[in-house]
Amino acid sequence: MAKPKRHFVVLGLGTFGGALALHLAENGCRVTGVDMDQTLVEALKDKLYEAVIANATERSAVEQLGMAEADAVFISLGEELSLSLLATLHAKEAGARRIIVKGLSDEHGKILRSLGVERVVFPEIEIARSLADQMTWPNVLDYVPIDPEHSVVEITLPESLAGTTLMEADLRRRFNIWVVGVKDVLSGKFQMFPDADFRFNEDQLLVMIGKQEDLNRFRELR
DSSP states (O other), X not given: OOOOOXXXXXXOOSHHHHHHHHHHHHTTOEEEEEESOHHHHHHHTTTSXXXXXXXXXXXXXXXXXXXXXXXXEEEOOTXXXXXHHHHHHHHHHTTOSOEEEEOSSHHHHHHHHHTTOSEEXXXXXXXXXXXXXXXXXXXXXXXXXXXXXXXXXXXXXXXXXXTOBHHHHTHHXXXXXXXXXXXXXXXXXXXXXXXXXXXXXXXXXXXXXXXXXXXXXXXXXX
């Protein structure tokens, strides 16, 4: 039996919401996109499972969208705080299990979290931080925040560690970070949770987890 597709509802099909809805659909998800702007809905109607012209700040409209059956609800409704707050309230009351909202300010984020929102995203800030990190530390190939303090990063092996074993590198004591995987660039082979006697070479990428401040110290290692 085929695995049922994950179902997401996206309220607001502007630049962020529209791109999110489209990419979820490209990933094979069943996406219901909602916006008051007919032009935005028309642009995506042939690419989404369902595209609806509706006002997401109206309780009656939200109640018709099957919020309780969706895997998650994403809300991105422009620059007025009241719009996303109303949509969030209605989605919550309609039985949405997971709600993720585009935030506008710290205060907006605090109010949203008090309403039970799982995550508040600030796309411009997150992209700016990611770009700044990439430019500051070009050896960092990927970066995934886990919470405000901890992250997972993929980083090229510092030259000074080539030829050493994981035990000799002693990264947990020196930097308070954990190596959870090592990828060989040439062969593509990936070693999950390498043993203490695993030996590093210059053609490897490290997947590491730790506090942001400790990962930043390791990034400076040459």
